[in-house]
Amino acid sequence: MTIKPLSDRILIKMEAAEETTKSGILLTGTAKEKPQVADVIAVGPGGLVDGKEVKMTVKVGDRVLTSKYSGTEVKMDGEDYTIVRQSDILAVVE
Amino acid sequence: MTIKPLSDRILIKMEAAEETTKSGILLTGTAKEKPQVADVIAVGPGGLVDGKEVKMTVKVGDRVLTSKYSGTEVKMDGEDYTIVRQSDILAVVE
Amino acid sequence: MTIKPLSDRILIKMEAAEETTKSGILLTGTAKEKPQVADVIAVGPGGLVDGKEVKMTVKVGDRVLTSKYSGTEVKMDGEDYTIVRQSDILAVVE
Amino acid sequence: MTIKPLSDRILIKMEAAEETTKSGILLTGTAKEKPQVADVIAVGPGGLVDGKEVKMTVKVGDRVLTSKYSGTEVKMDGEDYTIVRQSDILAVVE
Amino acid sequence: MTIKPLSDRILIKMEAAEETTKSGILLTGTAKEKPQVADVIAVGPGGLVDGKEVKMTVKVGDRVLTSKYSGTEVKMDGEDYTIVRQSDILAVVE
Amino acid sequence: MTIKPLSDRILIKMEAAEETTKSGILLTGTAKEKPQVADVIAVGPGGLVDGKEVKMTVKVGDRVLTSKYSGTEVKMDGEDYTIVRQSDILAVVE
Amino acid sequence: MTIKPLSDRILIKMEAAEETTKSGILLTGTAKEKPQVADVIAVGPGGLVDGKEVKMTVKVGDRVLTSKYSGTEVKMDGEDYTIVRQSDILAVVE
Numbered sequence: 001m002t003i004k005p006l007s008d009r010i011l012i013k014m015e016a017a018e019e020t021t022k023s024g025i026l027l028t029g030t031a032k033e034k035p036q037v038a039d040v041i042a043v044g045p046g047g048l049v050d051g052k053e054v055k056m057t058v059k060v061g062d063r064v065l066t067s068k069y070s071g072t073e074v075k076m077d078g079e080d081y082t083i084v085r086q087s088d089i090l091a092v093v094e
Numbered sequence: 095m096t097i098k099p100l101s102d103r104i105l106i107k108m109e110a111a112e113e114t115t116k117s118g119i120l121l122t123g124t125a126k127e128k129p130q131v132a133d134v135i136a137v138g139p140g141g142l143v144d145g146k147e148v149k150m151t152v153k154v155g156d157r158v159l160t161s162k163y164s165g166t167e168v169k170m171d172g173e174d175y176t177i178v179r180q181s182d183i184l185a186v187v188e
Numbered sequence: 189m190t191i192k193p194l195s196d197r198i199l200i201k202m203e204a205a206e207e208t209t210k211s212g213i214l215l216t217g218t219a220k221e222k223p224q225v226a227d228v229i230a231v232g233p234g235g236l237v238d239g240k241e242v243k244m245t246v247k248v249g250d251r252v253l254t255s256k257y258s259g260t261e262v263k264m265d266g267e268d269y270t271i272v273r274q275s276d277i278l279a280v281v282e
Numbered sequence: 283m284t285i286k287p288l289s290d291r292i293l294i295k296m297e298a299a300e301e302t303t304k305s306g307i308l309l310t311g312t313a314k315e316k317p318q319v320a321d322v323i324a325v326g327p328g329g330l331v332d333g334k335e336v337k338m339t340v341k342v343g344d345r346v347l348t349s350k351y352s353g354t355e356v357k358m359d360g361e362d363y364t365i366v367r368q369s370d371i372l373a374v375v376e
Numbered sequence: 377m378t379i380k381p382l383s384d385r386i387l388i389k390m391e392a393a394e395e396t397t398k399s400g401i402l403l404t405g406t407a408k409e410k411p412q413v414a415d416v417i418a419v420g421p422g423g424l425v426d427g428k429e430v431k432m433t434v435k436v437g438d439r440v441l442t443s444k445y446s447g448t449e450v451k452m453d454g455e456d457y458t459i460v461r462q463s464d465i466l467a468v469v470e
Numbered sequence: 471m472t473i474k475p476l477s478d479r480i481l482i483k484m485e486a487a488e489e490t491t492k493s494g495i496l497l498t499g500t501a502k503e504k505p506q507v508a509d510v511i512a513v514g515p516g517g518l519v520d521g522k523e524v525k526m527t528v529k530v531g532d533r534v535l536t537s538k539y540s541g542t543e544v545k546m547d548g549e550d551y552t553i554v555r556q557s558d559i560l561a562v563v564e
Numbered sequence: 565m566t567i568k569p570l571s572d573r574i575l576i577k578m579e580a581a582e583e584t585t586k587s588g589i590l591l592t593g594t595a596k597e598k599p600q601v602a603d604v605i606a607v608g609p610g611g612l613v614d615g616k617e618v619k620m621t622v623k624v625g626d627r628v629l630t631s632k633y634s635g636t637e638v639k640m641d642g643e644d645y646t647i648v649r650q651s652d653i654l655a656v657v658e
Contacts, residue, residue: 002187002188003159003185003186003187004185004186004187004188005184005185006151006152006180006183006184006185006186007151007181009184009185011185035636035638035647044185045151047149047151048146048147048148048149049615050146050181050615051143051144051145051146051147051148051615052146052612052614052615052616053612053615054612054615055611055612057570057571057609057611058570065567065638065647067636072129072161072184074129074159083129083159083184083185086570087571087614089570090569090570090573090636090647091567091568091569091570091573091575091608091647092567092568092570093566093567093568094566094568096281096282097253097279097280097281097282098279098280098281098282099278099279100245100246100274100277100278100279100280101245101275103278103279105279138279139245141243141245142240142241142242142243144240144275145237145238145239145240145241145242146240166223166255166278168223168253177223177253177278177279190375190376191347191373191374191375191376192373192374192375192376193372193373194339194340194368194371194372194373194374195339195369197372197373199373232373233339235337235339236334236335236336236337238334238369239331239332239333239334239335239336240334260317260349260372262317262347271317271347271372271373284469284470285441285467285468285469286467286468286469286470287466287467288433288434288462288465288466288467288468289433289463291466291467293467326467327433329431329433330428330429330430330431332428332463333425333426333427333428333429333430334428354411354443354466356411356441365411365441365466365467378563378564379535379561379562379563379564380561380562380563380564381560381561382527382528382556382559382560382561382562383527383557385560385561387561420561421527423525423527424522424523424524424525426522426557427519427520427521427522427523427524428522448505448537448560450505450535459505459535459560459561472657472658473629473655473656473657474655474656474657474658475654475655476621476622476650476653476654476655476656477621477651479654479655481655514655515621517619517621518616518617518618518619520616520651521613521614521615521616521617521618522616542599542631542654544599544629553599553629553654553655
C-alpha cells in the first residue's frame with residue numbers, strides 16, 4: 001500500500017530525535033517553528049498550485065529540514081509519516 | 095439522481111472508520127486537520143477557478159486522503175457525501 | 189418585471205424544504221455552511237470579475253446546490269429570491 | 283454642477299422606499315447587506331482598477347439593485363446621491 | 377519650494393467647509409468615510425504601483441471628491457496639504 | 471564602510487526637526503503616519519520585488535518625504551540612518 | 565555535512581555582538597525588527613517562489629543586514645546558524 005502525494009505535496013518521515021543528534025545537527029528554533037530532519041518518502045508531481053507553476057526540486061531519498069509542526073500526520077502500517085508542501089521544506093541536508 | 099460538482103469540486107464518500115483501519119492506514123492529525131480516507135464519486139470539470147487554471151488530477155474511483163472537516167456534507171438517498179475542492183485532497187492511496 | 193444579474197451573479201429561488209426532501213436529497217452541513225437545493229432563474233453574463241475571466245457554466249433551469257446563507261435575498265412580486273455568485277454554487281443536481 | 287465618477291465608480295440615486303414597493307420589488311436581506319433599488323446618474327470610464335481591466339456594463343438611466351450601505355453618500359443641490367463601485371451593483375432591474 | 381508626489385500619489389488642498397457649501401455640494405457620509413472637495417495641486421507620474429500599471433487621470437487644477445481622512449497631511453509655507461493616492465479620489469467635480 | 475540596500479530598499483538620513491522647520495515645511499499627520507523630510511544616501515537596484523518589477527525613481531541626494539516610523543533604523547559610524555522601501559516614500563521635495 | 569537551502573532561502577551566521585560593534589555599525593531598531601550583521605554561508609538557487617521568479621543577488625561570503633528575529637535557527641556541529649529568505653535581507657555591508 002502506498003500514498004501518492006498530490007500537487008506540490010511531499011510524504012516525509014521525521015527522523016527520531018536520537019538520530020538527529022547523531023548526525024551532528026541539533027535543531028533549535030523559535031516557539032512557533034521548530035525545524036527537524038526528515039527523510040523524503042514520496043514526492044508529488046508539482047504543476048499548477050493555486051494557479052502558479054511549481055517545479056519539484058526535492059527528490060525521494062533526500063534528507064530535509066522542515067518544521068516539526070507543519071503538514072498533516074498520517075499513520076500507515078504502524079509507522080508515522082507527514083505530508084507537507086514543498087514550500088515547507090527549508091533545506092536539503094547532505 | 096446525481097450530483098455533478100462544479101469547477102474544481104469533487105464529490106467524495108468518507109470510508110467508515112473500520113474500513114480505514116482495515117486498509118492498514120490509521121489516521122491521526124492535529125486538532126485542526128484530521129485526514130481521512132474517502133472514495134471519489136464524481137469530479138468537476140476544472141477550468142478557471144478564481145481566474146486560475148485548474149486541471150483535475152483526481153479520478154472517479156480513486157481512494158484519497160482528505161481532511162475530515164473540509165468541504166460541505168450532503169445527504170443523498172440516505173447516504174452521506176462530502177463536496178470538497180481538489181486542493182483539499184492531500185494524496186491518492188493505492 | 190425582471191432582475192438581470194450583473195457579472196458572475198446568478199438569481200436563484202430556494203426550493204421549499206419539503207420539496208428538497210421529496211427529491212431524495214436531505215441536506216446537512218456544518219454550522220457555518222448549510223447547502224440547499226435551488227432553481228436557477230437568471231444568469232449574469234460572466235466576463236471579467238475582479239480582473240479575472242469567469243465563464244458561466246450554470247444555466248437557467250438548472251437545479252443547484254448552494255449555501256442557504258450565501259448571497260443576498262430579494263423579494264419580487266411577493267416571492268423570495270437570492271442573488272449569489274457562481275462560485276457559491278457547489279454542484280448541479282440532475 | 284456635475285459629479286464625474288472616476289475609474290469604476292458610479293453615481294446613483296437611491297429610490298424612495300415607497301417607489302420601491304410600488305415597483306413590485308420589496309427588498310429584504312441580511313443585517314449586513316440590504317439591497318435597494320437605485321437610479322444610475324453617472325458612470326465612470328472604467329479602465330485599470332488596481333491593475334485589473336474593468337469594463338463598465340451599467341449605463342446611465344439603468345435601475346439597479348445595490349446594497350443600502352455600500353459606497354459613499356454625497357449631497358448635491360439639496361439631493362442625496364451615493365458613489366459606489368460597479369462591483370457593488372448586484373443586478374439591473376427592468 | 378515644491379512637493380513632487382511619487383508614483384500614483386497626488387497633492388491636494390482641501391477646500392474650506394464654507395467654500396464647499398457655497399459650491400452647492402454639501403457632503404455627508406458614514407462615520408468612517410467623509411468625502412470632501414479638494415483642489416489638485418500636483419500629480420505623480422503614475423507607472424508601476426505594486427507591480428500594476430497606473431495611469432493618472434486626475435489633472436492639476438481639477439476639483440475632486442475624496443475622503444477627509446484618507447492620505448497624509450503636510451504643512452508647507454503655513455498651508456495645509458494632503459498627499460493621497462489616486463485610488464482615494466472618488467470623482468471629479470465640474 | 472558602506473551599506474548597499476538590496477532590492478527596492480533605500481538608505482535615508484532623517485533631517486533634524488530644526489532643519490525641517492527652517493525649510494518651510496512643517497509636518498503634521500495622523501497618529502499612525504507622521505511624514506518627515508529625509509536625505510537619500512543610497513538606493514537599491516530595484517528589479518523584481520515579490521515577483522513584480524520595481525523601477526527606482528528616487529536618486530541619491532534627493533530630499534524626500536517619508537513616514538517617521540516606517541523602515542528599520544541603523545546606526546553607522548555614530549550616525550542614525552533608516553532603511554525604507556521606495557513605496558514608503560511619499561514625495562520628493564525640491 | 566552541509567545544509568543546502570532550497571528556493572530563495574539563505575543560510576547565514578549571525579556575527580557576535582562584539583564583532584558588530586568593532587565594525588563600526590551599531591544596530592538599533594524598533595521593538596519588532598532588530599537588524600543584525602550576518603555572514604552568508606550558503607545560498608539557495610532561487611527560481612519560482614510562490615509562482616514568482618526570484619533571482620538571488622546575495623552571494624556566499626557577503627556580510628548582510630537582517631532582522632535578528634527573522635528566519636529559523638539551526639545548530640550544526642555545535643554552531644548556530646539561521647535560515648532566512650532573501651527578502652529578509654535588508655542590505656549588503658561592505
